[in-house]
Amino acid sequence: MSTNAPACPQCTLDETHVEGTNYVCDTCGYEWPADIADVASADDVVRDANGAVLADGDTVVVVKDLKVKGSSTTLKVGTKIKNIRLRGGDHAVEAGSYMLKAEFLRKA
Numbered sequence: 001m002s003t004n005a006p007a008c009p010q011c012t013l014d015e016t017h018v019e020g021t022n023y024v025c026d027t028c029g030y031e032w033p034a035d036i037a038d039v040a041s042a043d044d045v046v047r048d049a050n051g052a053v054l055a056d057g058d059t060v061v062v063v064k065d066l067k068v069k070g071s072s073t074t075l076k077v078g079t080k081i082k083n084i085r086l087r088g089g090d091h092a093v094e095a096g097s098y099m100l101k102a103e104f105l106r107k108a
């Protein structure tokens with residue numbers, strides 16, 4: 001992905017870089033939302049443990065043992081889950097019958 005961020009709207013200098021879904025000015029520290037084509041709107045982006053963007057239908061691997069809330073099931077590290085669905089909120093990923101946090105998953 002291109003890191004050619006536009007000039008800072010605050011101080012007009014062009015020492016800027018992309019950080020997550022924002023542009024950040026190196027000179028004055030001003031941050032503003034990136035609108036480049038391959039950065040989806042911040043609300044929709046769900047990132048895995050490595051910072052890769054997850055999408056509906058992806059296959060993910062569990063990166064640590066996860067106790068499934070409300071059951072005695074533990075998802076073991078390395079468990080592969082196909083066809084995830086992204087949801088908003090704290091538990092952002094629907095994986096089969098589980099709701100899991102994206103930070104505990106890695107795109108397969």
Ligand SMILES: [Zn+2]
Binds near residue numbers: 012027
């Ligand atoms: Zn600036």
